[in-house]
Amino acid sequence: MYPMTDQKTDEQQPAAEAEEAENFEPLTASYERLRHSTDSAELSEFARRPLPDRSDQAAFSRATALLEAVAGNRHTPVEDRVFLATTMPFPNVLVKLSEDPEPSVRQAVAANEDDKNWLVGRLTKDPVPAVRDHALRNKRTSWKMRLEGAQDPNADAETLDYLGVLGTELEEGAPAVLASMVRRAVALNPHTSAQMLQKLADDPSPEVRHAVAQRQ
Template structure:
């Protein structure tokens, strides 16, 4: 099979089979390279069934394929890319700005998302309350979060008008006095 033919194919069964074909061993560099290039063609073809594009977006570690899928017209595919732990920081960061709420939420939860992007998401009133709840819990357990950065994100969540009352209740008792003060202040509004 060749790249251009797969890129323009309208045969969804053929595209699905190619999307699910196991990759050759990496030791066979030429075959492995060719297979990943063909996957890129499959990923960018709108005739590839959405469930196969979601599968690729969820499982692929290859930036060229993830970048292609990050602009997919179906938000389920973009959300799968946003949640892929193999994302590069800049790709996850770009998806924190997606117009779809689920895509933004998945990107903000992705461990590769930068703290700057998480802070912006915590400040954004369009961020859904579940994602704000996740961001409001960063650094409170053994999640390896940098203490100061996690506290900045939690403080931003406390000031966000979209934060759920349960999240504010937790943040009122936050060990960081600035976070706790911001949550108490929001409670009074």
């Protein structure tokens, strides 16, 4: 015979399940409620709430869908939007955050290495230099975007220092021709530091060394 405590739990189980079903909010209703909520505390709590285990596919999908609503709500505190932009791997959430009016949020998206390359590419064109720079230093950025970044006369020296060693000190297995084109563009960029130019003067690629010589 089972203990009384277990029997009581078994008897209460159907009632608990019925109450849970009665209080369950459809996904579309929850999404709209969170999307339009002005309750910053509720939005912050949801942003920081651990996701369900992936084995519970329905609950996991629901939670990630609702995070999109939280990410797109400007009443969600900035620090929580930055947290989501930094930690989330989900494209639907990151796309919302990539359009955020707060540059620090877009910068966090730009640095997120779970981004899709097209999303990082979009952020290499951001009007805020810090966002562009983080996007260009993201390993997800395409070589086309890296080349355009290296050619940008507004690129800062720190970003050019990063682009100037692609294929040599960083990403040594990178496509040689593409990496060389990026380093050559760095050599020709007016914002490239003297230290980087000195390093590029000894580059293994003749095209890069020739570009440095053109600067002298």
